[in-house]
Amino acid sequence: MRKFLKEKQFIEIWGDVVESRHLLISMIITTVTTFSLFSFAPKGDRPMGLLLGLTGAVIGFLISVFLIKPKRHLIVEDK
C-alpha cells in the first residue's frame, strides 16, 4: 500500500492503463462531489437526490478530466 501511494506505477485495468495514485484521487474526488451535492437534497426526495447526486458525479468527472492526463500514446499512422 505504501509503495502504491509513493511511486509512479502504471496498471492495466479494464483494457486501459491508469496510474494507481491518480485512480485513487479520481475516485475520492468524484465520490466527494457526488455526496456533497446529494446532501443538499431534501430528505426523502428521491428524484431530487438522484439528480443532484448524478450532477455531482459529472462535476467530479470533469474535475478529474481536468486534473489527470490520460495514459495513452497516440500514434497516427499514415497507411
Place this chain on the structure above:
Amino acid sequence: MDTILIIQMLAAILIAAAIYIFIGFIPGTDETSVLLPVTLVIVLAQVQPMVVLAFFISAIVTLNFTNAMPTALAGLPGGVLSSPMIENAIHLKNQGMAAMTIKKMAAGGLISVAISVPLSLLLANLLAPYATSITPYARYLFIGGAIFLSLTSKARTLSLLSILPLAILFQSLRHLYWGIGLIPTNVNITTSFFLAITIGPLVHSLFSLLNKNAYSQMQVSDYKTIKLNKHDEKIKTLNPFKILTKKELQSASLSALITNFLFVLSPVGLIILIGELVAKRSKDVTESAQISIVAKAAMAQSTYLSQIIIPLLALGIPLSPVAIGPGSALFNAPPILTLENNLHHILSSSHFVIVVIFAAVIASAITYTFISRFANSFTNFILKRIPHEAVLGLFVAFILLLAYMDAGLINIFGVLLIALISGTLNKLGVNYGVQFMSLYAAPFLVQYLL
C-alpha cells in the same frame, strides 16, 4: 398527442442523442451503468411516460452506434457489447482499415435498426394476446431463464451451481434490511443490486490491486500505445447499401432478424455465437473479420431494441436481459412505476409504436450522420482528453450513490459484498445474464427451498 408533448419528446430524443454520443465514444463505459441511473432519474422525476420511452429508445440506439467507434478506431471496447468485436477491430485496424470499418459498422447498425424496430413491434403484437396466460408464470420464466442461460453459457455447471447461492445472497441482504427495520417489508431492493452485479468485475479488479501478487500481474511499465489510422476519405457516400458488400449486408440483416426472435437470451452471448458463425462465410481473414464485425454491430442494435420493445409492449414484465438490466427502470421504479403499473400498462399500443419509431428514426439519423463525419476527430479528442481514471471514478461514485440511496450506509457494504461475489463468479465464467435472472428469481427460489 398535443404539440407540447411532441416537442417534449423531440427534446428528450435530442438530449439522449447528445449525452450518449459523448458517453459512447468513451472507452469502457458499461451500458447498464450509464443507462440505468439516468433513466431512473427521468422516471422518478415523473416525466411523461411517452417522453421517457422516447428518451430510452434514442439512448440505446445512439449508444450502440457510438460504442463501436473507440472499438474500431482505438481497439478499446466502447461498452460490454463491443468486447466481442475487439479481435476483429484490431485486425482490421492493423490493415489500415479503421476508417472503413467504422462506416461499415455504422451501416450495419442502421440496417439493423430498420429491420428490428418493425420486426420487434410485430413480434410484440403477436405475443400480446398470450400475455395474460404468460404473466402468472413469470416467476418460472425467470427461474427457467437462469437455467437456460446457464446451459447455453461456456461455464455450464458452474453457472447452474451459482444460481441458488446467488439467490440466497440477495434474499439474505433484503431480509437483513427488513429485519433491522431499515426499509419497509413491502420494498424489494433491486436497483443497487443490479448495478452491483454490473460493476462486479471492476470491483474485483480494484480489490485485486490490494493483493501483492495480483497487483504485480496487472502492472505495466508504460503508457498504452494506441495506433490510429490516418483518416481516409475514400468512402464519401452515406448510403449503407453502397458501403456494405453483398455478404456483409446479408450477414447483418440475417443476424438482426434471428436475434429478434431470440429476445430472451443475453446480447453478449448472441453476439459471440452468431458473430462467430457468420465469420465462417469467408476464408479470407480480413473479409471474414469485416463480415463478422458488421454483423456484431448490427446485433448490438437488434438485441437491445427487441429486448426492450417486446417485453415492454407485449408483457409488461422484464423478460429479457436488457429489460432486466439497463431498461429495468421502465418496468419497475417504485413508487412511480411497478411491475403492476409500468409503461406497458400506461401507454396504449398505438402511442407506443409511434414513440418507438419516432425516436429510433431521429436518433439513427443524427448519430449515423455524426459518425460518418466526425468519428475520427472525436475519437482522437476523447483519447487525448478523457483519462481512464476519471471514467472508473465516475462508476465508483455512481454505485456508491445508488447503494446509499437504496438503503443507507450499510447497503454500500452490502453492494460491495454482492459486487465481490458476482465479480468473482463473472471472472470464472458466470455471465451477467445468469446473475440478473437469479436476482429476479431470488424471492421465489428461496421460497421453494423452505
